[in-house]
Amino acid sequence: xxxxxxxxxxxxxxxxxxxxxxxxxxxxxxxxxxxxxxxxxxxxxxxxxxxxxxxxxxxxxxxxxxxxxxxxxxxxxxxxxxxxxxxxxxxxxxxxxxxxxxxxxxxxxxxxxxxxxxxxxxxxxxxxxxxxxxxxxxxxxxxxxxxxxxxxxxxxxxxxxxxxxxxxxxxxxxxxxxxxxxxxxxxxxxxxxxxxxxxxxxxxxxxxxxxxxxxxxxxxxxxxxxxxxxxxxxxxxxxxxxxxxxxxxxxxxxxxxxxxxxxxxxxxxxxxxxxxxxxxxxxxxxxxxxxxxxxxxxxxxxxxxxxxxxxxxxxxxxxxxxxxxxxxxxxxxxxxxxxxxxxxxxxxxxxx
Numbered sequence: 383x384x385x386x387x388x389x390x391x392x393x394x395x396x397x398x399x400x401x402x403x404x405x406x407x408x409x410x411x412x413x414x415x416x417x418x419x420x421x422x423x424x425x426x427x428x429x430x431x432x433x434x435x436x437x438x439x440x441x442x443x444x445x446x447x448x449x450x451x452x453x454x455x456x457x458x459x460x461x462x463x464x465x466x467x468x469x470x471x472x473x474x475x476x477x478x479x480x481x482x483x484x485x486x487x488x489x490x491x492x493x494x495x496x497x498x499x500x501x502x503x504x505x506x507x508x509x510x511x512x513x514x515x516x517x518x519x520x521x522x523x524x525x526x527x528x529x530x531x532x533x534x535x536x537x538x539x540x541x542x543x544x545x546x547x548x549x550x551x552x553x554x555x556x557x558x559x560x561x562x563x564x565x566x567x568x569x570x571x572x573x574x575x576x577x578x579x580x581x582x583x584x585x586x587x588x589x590x591x592x593x594x595x596x597x598x599x600x601x602x603x604x605x606x607x608x609x610x611x612x613x614x615x616x617x618x619x620x621x622x623x624x625x626x627x628x629x630x631x632x633x634x635x636x637x638x639x640x641x642x643x644x645x646x647x648x649x650x651x652x653x654x655x656x657x658x659x660x661x662x663x664x665x666x667x668x669x670x671x672x673x674x675x676x677x678x679x680x681x682x683x684x685x686x687x688x689x690x691x692x693x694x695x696x697x698x699x700x701x702x703x704x705x706x707x708x709x710x711x712x713x714x715x716x717x718x719x720x721x722x723x724x725x726x727x728x729x730x731x732x733x734x
């Protein structure tokens with residue numbers, strides 16, 4: 383048996399592949415274009431595994447998708463491949479439309495052709511798991527209830543709009559063509575192998591480089607934080623027990639302001655890697671002009687997933703953040719590999 387993972391050299395995709403092969407001998411086929419955020423070093427721990435095959439390619443390349451599906455005959459496809467950085471989408475939305483919308487359409491059409499040619503028994507077990515985001519639901523006010531699976535779509539930036547479009551394509555292909563699709567919406571992920579344009583690794587590497595830790599606005603924007611290994615464990619539950627056509631929200635139950643996240647991060651670094659000056663890393667925190675249409679709050683209600691499938695996150699924000707900081711401190715060779723002239727330009731920017 384085989385599973386196919388798109389976007390497998392990215393942050394969440396690589397964590398999924400490593401987690402899967404750490405618990406199973408089922409073959410994984412990893413597909414990734416290896417753009418700026420896709421990194422084969424993320425998959426280095428399994429580079430010699432006989433159960434892992436890597437294919438470099440674009441999900442918009444339909445002949446390639448057709449070839450891979452026929453060659454490996456997967457029983458499931460996990461669709462992680464996406465452009466995911468909000469600030470980049472505001473600067474230039476074209477890549478987000480190309481990858482998240484056109485790429486998803488290409489994948490759906492090739493999976494549809496593949497599925498239609500399977501025998502009845504293999505059709506019964508086949509699944510396409512689409513990994514989406516809580517950002518498609520828009521922004522919450524502080525006292526509003528958390529997002530549920532039935533929450534109205536209200537995307538507020540090009541990234542979330544492109545992911546919303548991909549969700550709608552998935553829904554349409556399920557109902558129109560009977561493709562066995564399950565969609566998931568996760569909250570903000572963090573953990574090992576996260577590309578350093580994202581909030582937590584960016585702030586950590588800035589701090590270690592004695593650079594400012596810039597926060598948008600007043601730093602009170604709220605996100606629900608999900609440790610990446612909890613996320614990928616949830617996806618295993620969903621493949622095994624999830625109901626075709628359903629949506630499952632995956633959250634960490636850890637609502638934190640951006641300021642809280644950075645102060646917690648600084649405190650851990652003060653303990654594990656104190657500054658030569660003996661000052662707290664908190665002294666590097668700075669506030670800057672807010673970005674356009676900055677969503678105030680995201681929060682996921684995972685009750686459906688927990689009640690019906692029996693999944694719960696194992697990490698609190700405190701334990702997950704400590705594990706994340708420790709991993710980055712213990713893997714300087716990964717950081718050195720990632721750091722490039724392009725990244726040096728990003729470190730002075732501010733993201734969340």
